Amino acid sequence: MTETTDPRPGLRDARSWNMETSLPLMYSFVHGEELADMADDRDDIMVLTADLATSNRTNDFQHRHPDRFVDLGIAEQNMTSVAAGLASAGFVPYISTFASFAALMCAEQIRTDLAYPQMKVRVLGHHSGISFGFYGTSHHATEDIAITRAIAGLTVVAPSDAASTRALLRATVDEPGPVYVRMGRGREKPIYDSPPEVSRGRFQLVREGVDLTIIATGIGVQGAVGAAGLLAAEGIEVRVLDALWLKPFDVDGVLAAMSETGGILTVEDHNVMGGLGSAVAEVIAESGGSTRFRRHGIQDEYALIGPPTHLWRHYGLDPAGIATRARALLGS
Amino acid sequence: MTETTDPRPGLRDARSWNMETSLPLMYSFVHGEELADMADDRDDIMVLTADLATSNRTNDFQHRHPDRFVDLGIAEQNMTSVAAGLASAGFVPYISTFASFAALMCAEQIRTDLAYPQMKVRVLGHHSGISFGFYGTSHHATEDIAITRAIAGLTVVAPSDAASTRALLRATVDEPGPVYVRMGRGREKPIYDSPPEVSRGRFQLVREGVDLTIIATGIGVQGAVGAAGLLAAEGIEVRVLDALWLKPFDVDGVLAAMSETGGILTVEDHNVMGGLGSAVAEVIAESGGSTRFRRHGIQDEYALIGPPTHLWRHYGLDPAGIATRARALLGS
Amino acid sequence: MSSTSPPETTSSRLDRGRVLTAQGLAWRADWVRLKTVELVEIAGSGHYSSVFSCAEIFAALYYRALRLDPKDPQWADRDRFLLGKGHAAIGVYPMLADLGFFPDDWLADYARVGSRFGDHPDMRKIPGIDFSSGSIGHNLSVGVGMALAARKQCRDFRTVVMIGDGELNEGQVWEAAMSAAAFDLGNLTVIVDENQMCLDGSVSAVMPVEPIVDKWRAFGWAVTEIDGHDPSSVIEALDALPATDSSVPTCVLAHTRKGAGVSFMDLSLHWHLGYLGEVDRADAEAEITARMEAGTSVPGGSR
Amino acid sequence: MSSTSPPETTSSRLDRGRVLTAQGLAWRADWVRLKTVELVEIAGSGHYSSVFSCAEIFAALYYRALRLDPKDPQWADRDRFLLGKGHAAIGVYPMLADLGFFPDDWLADYARVGSRFGDHPDMRKIPGIDFSSGSIGHNLSVGVGMALAARKQCRDFRTVVMIGDGELNEGQVWEAAMSAAAFDLGNLTVIVDENQMCLDGSVSAVMPVEPIVDKWRAFGWAVTEIDGHDPSSVIEALDALPATDSSVPTCVLAHTRKGAGVSFMDLSLHWHLGYLGEVDRADAEAEITARMEAGTSVPGGSR
Ligand SMILES: Cc1ncc(C[n+]2csc(CCOP(=O)(O)OP(=O)(O)O)c2C)c(N)n1
Numbered sequence A, B: 001m002t003e004t005t006d007p008r009p010g011l012r013d014a015r016s017w018n019m020e021t022s023l024p025l026m027y028s029f030v031h032g033e034e035l036a037d038m039a040d041d042r043d044d045i046m047v048l049t050a051d052l053a054t055s056n057r058t059n060d061f062q063h064r065h066p067d068r069f070v071d072l073g074i075a076e077q078n079m080t081s082v083a084a085g086l087a088s089a090g091f092v093p094y095i096s097t098f099a100s101f102a103a104l105m106c107a108e109q110i111r112t113d114l115a116y117p118q119m120k121v122r123v124l125g126h127h128s129g130i131s132f133g134f135y136g137t138s139h140h141a142t143e144d145i146a147i148t149r150a151i152a153g154l155t156v157v158a159p160s161d162a163a164s165t166r167a168l169l170r171a172t173v174d175e176p177g178p179v180y181v182r183m184g185r186g187r188e189k190p191i192y193d194s195p196p197e198v199s200r201g202r203f204q205l206v207r208e209g210v211d212l213t214i215i216a217t218g219i220g221v222q223g224a225v226g227a228a229g230l231l232a233a234e235g236i237e238v239r240v241l242d243a244l245w246l247k248p249f250d251v252d253g254v255l256a257a258m259s260e261t262g263g264i265l266t267v268e269d270h271n272v273m274g275g276l277g278s279a280v281a282e283v284i285a286e287s288g289g290s291t292r293f294r295r296h297g298i299q300d301e302y303a304l305i306g307p308p309t310h311l312w313r314h315y316g317l318d319p320a321g322i323a324t325r326a327r328a329l330l331g332s
Numbered sequence C, D: 001m002s003s004t005s006p007p008e009t010t011s012s013r014l015d016r017g018r019v020l021t022a023q024g025l026a027w028r029a030d031w032v033r034l035k036t037v038e039l040v041e042i043a044g045s046g047h048y049s050s051v052f053s054c055a056e057i058f059a060a061l062y063y064r065a066l067r068l069d070p071k072d073p074q075w076a077d078r079d080r081f082l083l084g085k086g087h088a089a090i091g092v093y094p095m096l097a098d099l100g101f102f103p104d105d106w107l108a109d110y111a112r113v114g115s116r117f118g119d120h121p122d123m124r125k126i127p128g129i130d131f132s133s134g135s136i137g138h139n140l141s142v143g144v145g146m147a148l149a150a151r152k153q154c155r156d157f158r159t160v161v162m163i164g165d166g167e168l169n170e171g172q173v174w175e176a177a178m179s180a181a182a183f184d185l186g187n188l189t190v191i192v193d194e195n196q197m198c199l200d201g202s203v204s205a206v207m208p209v210e211p212i213v214d215k216w217r218a219f220g221w222a223v224t225e226i227d228g229h230d231p232s233s234v235i236e237a238l239d240a241l242p243a244t245d246s247s248v249p250t251c252v253l254a255h256t257r258k259g260a261g262v263s264f265m266d267l268s269l270h271w272h273l274g275y276l277g278e279v280d281r282a283d284a285e286a287e288i289t290a291r292m293e294a295g296t297s298v299p300g301g302s303r
């Protein structure tokens, strides 16, 4: 628990920051605040974290509902199963830790204690993909979509900014089973002006176009929107779909993109083996039809370290990189 | 450690069995024996288990090389990371536990401590799929292909019988990184008369045919061979490919099946989301071409309980069930 | 399957501290053993010995210590019982049927395709099962969540989690233990069935867990040691559990013998899993029945 | 980055028990703090305080206690050092460079795209790093594997694993602890940097781990307590580690203060991660440098 005292004792330089003063940097981590609002209206919502309240801003919730906030210390598996126990007694616990620990370290607890018995626990896996930059592989999560999608009875959503985080939290609060929320690093720029009207299991149409469809998720959406802008200047009109829901999956959205546009490019900061791209591939392959199709993301390798924005550029997840893949696909 | 004393003290009925006397029932669990043979020739092989030496017959190894056998007790994550430490000092540890615990409970240790630093640890995940029958979901593993395939730098193989178990163990002993070996319940009937000549990243051709290709893995191969027999009687010639290697994956094998046969049916005792079927779908979709294609397996649900052979029948993984899916696909 | 409901189960709501004599408990424990032998026969394999070590404790919990309502299995104020060593669930099912959670005949398809009853307990299929288990090491954490829920909801139900001694190898148990002490969960009890064996043999040979008492104390728990086969000892320990509003969680360390009650299984290295053919089953049943008729109990003592 | 190799590092192979006075150790620890401040400046964020609490121990290990060969980082007989609290690696890198494992200038691109050096140590990229870390709780298990390998290979290298006090929350630590005792790994040492804080604040407020000594003893380890900022105390404890062929693993419980050595970070609740702007950096460097010049050490005592 964060005891609050002067957060900047002894500091003189305005550029200096510490854990407490860095909280506003994570401006798109609105889940603490949103859940606190939701908890004003219902008494079943709880928030749990594993020594990361200051890292994921769940302390926004803690400050408003200290009695419904629990810090489990650095024990993610215990947190997951404790949440199962709370849920069995009627609570709707939101548990939060880095995606790497949520989805990989707790995969078995999620499957066995949450998904199979259909516990209403919501797992907030933040800092997914390579958004942890120079923290390296132990903190990257380019496997979490594959893992969570393979778990039956688990709903998987992936907000792309603050507004869609709010929308998805509200939209899934009453899901009868558990939910995995794949979140970024808290600095995602706005895609939506206000919380979008989301529809369960549907992609969100971000931009219309007929020459190509880019289906992106998470931080990839930002890049895809930028890429669509670049390509529009070249006369290529791109449909951009935000895969806010990874499970259930928008089969119709894929089929429509196949028939209505000139191809499909998927974009994700996840291994292309088992991620969004694979989900789309399943639909394409079983449709019996064909289209130009490419999975863009992490190509079954471990990312280099570096500042996240530099890494996204390095792996072509920025507008220019995505536009290059789009041109290549259309040219192929 | 199994202290050996009279295994049947006080027993009078020949039908009675206990842990010790049941070992021969697991006749296709030849890994203990094979590794013991391999360890005769090299001193770097070790075998570790987590209180399951009697369940997975690694005690065959223990009896011959007690000094290179370690039982970690019921602590699978510790076992995985301990193996990493052993590997860093030059050993080639084989760690063995139920697939559910190997791939789900230890996903993060496999990714972070084995795959990323490229430790030569081999993970034997036995009792995969729904082969645990009435032990239920906690002991089923219909997510392990999805999880392990998403882990970069991890080789994934899946023997379908005793002979291919021997072949794959020999073929992967010098893989520079870790290996996940997806194994059944130890009662797989022979597919191969003797250890087949396996080729890294290649399907094994089990039966030739042009009307349809069935790509199967693990226990599905047995069913696929049976189905091919049934279909042959109806004049449908089926190519049966054994996906002994799940990663690296036989892209050419899929493309050949697309162009040379009338369609592809994948068969696996795994969730069709993220498993063998998805790997095939990735290839089909990115090829730009099309074929009749269907993923047969566990349809994103938790299996009922029951005796394994009954469950396979229930989920259509037996010859008749697979033949039905094949006919439907060809008729579609 | 015959029903032998003791008189105290006639009303639907069962209170804590029901009447159960030491002799009645011994009888009930052997009844659990008998029923286990019967059910294993249907499946063709099973964990006799893991039930036999904790049969007295099972009986004491379900026929005396736990507050239950067989007609309302989801009753919010019921005491919770979680079986970390889920492979012993076969010993729980007959008690639930007997108490009226479901009809006896439901058990007839034990382990068959589509049955509710498998090797491990399933909360979504079986009335009276408070949480599913099977993966050793999870349930104490789940119990922490339940006990914490009781606190948050101001309810006075008790949560009891039974775990194996091999289960103490699992780190998640110690995560859970640490958090229970931190949360002052005096309404949580763990019972360690210290039957001296895990799957590969004796716990002390595979991965020793001693000194168990010191471990729980160091993790902030109060510890009571009992002879898990001595009916009075078991009853006393459960009667003496602290009030649910107290703040120190309790560990009941039950010294038991895996396979106790059937001589050829008693502390055998090979009986974690197995099957009894007709002749041996008859022997086992005779041994158990003889005790039930004589009104005696399984010899106590842990070795 | 300036190199200040002490005389004892001129030969390539570094033995255990090298000459390092208490004063020299204090100086070296502050040098580690200075270098950490420098490196964080490149990245724009970093874990100053997690290094500051164990700077004396780092220095004692690398400049006295560990048997190393900077020219042959994979030397089979080297002592192993694993940093369970991998986020303190930024304090290790400068020592490795200084000892000659790699050129100083490699560190210039700390945390930049493609650098070998990130927040967590990477054994495949950095000569001298014995195992990668980052996920708290894994490295003691890895150390058990190494110590076990030493036994199997009849080698006398020692394995030392440093972990945080918050890290004691992780169950895998206790799995590893249990197995180390079972395997009689007297060649394994864990150092607990008991700096009283984890990420969200004080360990006692977030998830208390006391009594730490009792926990390790109950898991079969010998425990030595030291003042982790008192150079003599640190040196003595490491010198007194048992022979590698002994059979009881040792826990060195180091009482320290997170952020020790820079007054505004010392036991601050907010400094797990952060960044010092120019003015504050100058203040911090001045405070550290003053001690180095005066030949004094960080005030001891854990509170
Ligand atoms: C996580 C996990 N690992 C392994 C198993 C397989 N397994 C089932 S029972 C058992 C031994 C249990 O020993 P113990 O906890 O002492 O229980 P007992 O049967 O002796 O009461 C093992 C290893 C499991 N069910 N879960």
Ligand SMILES: Cc1ncc(C[n+]2csc(CCOP(=O)(O)OP(=O)(O)O)c2C)c(N)n1
Residues within 6 Å of the ligand: A050, A051, A052, A074, A101, D049, D050, D053, D085, D087, D134, D135, D136, D137, D163, D164, D165, D166, D167, D168, D193, D195, D197, D198, D199, D258
């Ligand atoms: C498994 C895991 N969970 C969470 C984190 C995030 N994390 C990094 S440092 C830290 C706090 C560590 O506290 P402690 O072990 O006491 O180390 P200190 O920094 O105080 O030395 C946390 C929670 C992590 N790296 N690994």
Ligand SMILES: [Mg+2]
Residues within 6 Å of the ligand: C164, C165, C166, C193, C194, C195, C196, C197, C198, C258
């Ligand atoms: Mg036991």
Ligand SMILES: [Mg+2]
Residues within 6 Å of the ligand: D164, D165, D166, D193, D194, D195, D196, D197, D198, D258
């Ligand atoms: Mg600390």
